[in-house]
Amino acid sequence: MTTQERLSMPLGEAIFSQRAIRRVRPDPIPEEDLQHILEAAIHAPNGGNQQPWHFIVLRDPEVKAKFATLYEEAWWAKRKDEGINGPQDIAPGKGSQQSAMRLSKEIGQAPVIVLLCATRLGAGAAGSIIPAAQNLLLAARAVGVGGTITTLHAVVDERARQLFGVPENGQIVYALPLGYPKGSFGSTSRKPLSEVVSYDRW
Numbered sequence: 001m002t003t004q005e006r007l008s009m010p011l012g013e014a015i016f017s018q019r020a021i022r023r024v025r026p027d028p029i030p031e032e033d034l035q036h037i038l039e040a041a042i043h044a045p046n047g048g049n050q051q052p053w054h055f056i057v058l059r060d061p062e063v064k065a066k067f068a069t070l071y072e073e074a075w076w077a078k079r080k081d082e083g084i085n086g087p088q089d090i091a092p093g094k095g096s097q098q099s100a101m102r103l104s105k106e107i108g109q110a111p112v113i114v115l116l117c118a119t120r121l122g123a124g125a126a127g128s129i130i131p132a133a134q135n136l137l138l139a140a141r142a143v144g145v146g147g148t149i150t151t152l153h154a155v156v157d158e159r160a161r162q163l164f165g166v167p168e169n170g171q172i173v174y175a176l177p178l179g180y181p182k183g184s185f186g187s188t189s190r191k192p193l194s195e196v197v198s199y200d201r202w
């Protein structure tokens with residue numbers, strides 16, 4: 001089966017039901033589907049078609065555990081930058097922050113974590129990773145796999161580079177944990193068009 005055939009879910013259904021999935025089952029993702037998901041990622045728009053990307057697929061439990069330790073430290077470092085010093089500063093009503101905090105502990109349990117890297121430093125190359133990440137998430141949605149975009153933090157950058165052998169000119173832009181959702185895919189809540197669109201000037 002070709003990737004195009006496998007990703008036959010209607011585009012509207014994929015876009016409108018793809019949301020941040022942070023709780024996933026440990027069940028493995030079939031190799032074929034993983035290849036389809038990555039194939040979709042490398043067909044994304046990118047600057048000058050230079051395809052300045054490299055994907056590191058983490059599947060080995062020991063490697064994922066090492067990543068998870070760095071991720072949890074990075075997650076709290078980002079919160080500290082926002083003045084949040086611990087779980088006591090995250091209100092129970094803050095659903096997505098609670099769920100992101102849980103992910104910071106559980107990310108290593110995802111069957112697959114894809115590190116979306118740029119092969120050059122700087123924002124230009126990193127910008128080419130953004131469409132690839134969205135293609136990847138939509139393709140994952142089409143085969144029933146959930147995930148979410150996450151980032152690291154400067155505090156763990158050097159150790160992450162060492163751990164994964166990222167070359168001097170490369171950078172880890174996003175880490176996407178992937179797996180079959182414990183809950184369900186669903187609708188997202190966004191500001192209405194009337195608030196965020198204008199015509200001919202801001």
Ligand SMILES: Cc1cc2nc3c(=O)[nH]c(=O)nc-3n(C[C@H](O)[C@H](O)[C@H](O)COP(=O)(O)O)c2cc1C
Binds near residue numbers: 022099100188
């Ligand atoms: C650039 C970027 C960085 C993100 N970083 C994180 C992260 O570190 N941890 C996390 O759990 N979610 C992260 N997210 C996911 C967002 O929280 C999520 O897309 C947003 O809350 C909307 O969620 P929804 O699509 O389920 O409505 C990130 C998303 C983007 C686009």
